[in-house]
Structure formats: C-alpha cells, structure tokens
Amino acid sequence: MEQAAEKAIITVVGKDTIGIIAKVSAYLSENHVNILDISQTIVSGFFNMMMIVDVRVMEKSFTDCQKDLDEIGAQLGVSIKCQREEIFEKMHRI
Secondary structure (H helix, E strand, C coil): CCCCCCEEEEEEEEECCCCHHHHHHHHHHHCCCEEEEEEEEEECCEEEEEEEEECCCCCCCHHHHHHHHHHHHHHHCEEEEEEEHHHHHHHCCC
16 A cells, blocks of 8 residues: 655745756655645746655655755755645644
C-alpha cells in the first residue's frame, strides 16, 4: 500500500530572472522531491511562486534541503523558503 504524502511548502519571492523555476525544479527532481501543486505569478517584474511538494522519499535531510534552497535563492537573487506543511499552516492561521 502506498504511503500518504509528506508535504512541504516552498515559496520563492523576488525580482524576476531567467531560470528560477528551472533551477528549483531541477534541484527537487535530483533529490526525489515530487511537485504536487505549483502556482506562480509575475507582477511588475516581481516573481512569486508557491509549491506544494512531497518530501517522503527525499534523499537529503529536510534541513539540508532548506540550506540548499537558500543557496540557490542567493545565486538567483530571490528568497526561497521551505517549511513542513504543518508548520506553514500553524504560522498562517487567521
């Protein structure tokens, strides 16, 4: 029987530049992270993306993934944050 997804939320915010989606998606694919849902917009040159991903079979630790995504964000000049779904939901309750 297949296990339920272990979800995380990845947000990317910053000035739009070439390759943001490609670099983030390639990193996730290389580390066996499945993208379950994705939404992205560009408003007045500013990029905003939110991904819901399944980290159940990710090869790296969650902390290492967060650090790697921070580094990718720094290279691209954007902010990339990765949080477990339950933490994200608790932080964003109204």
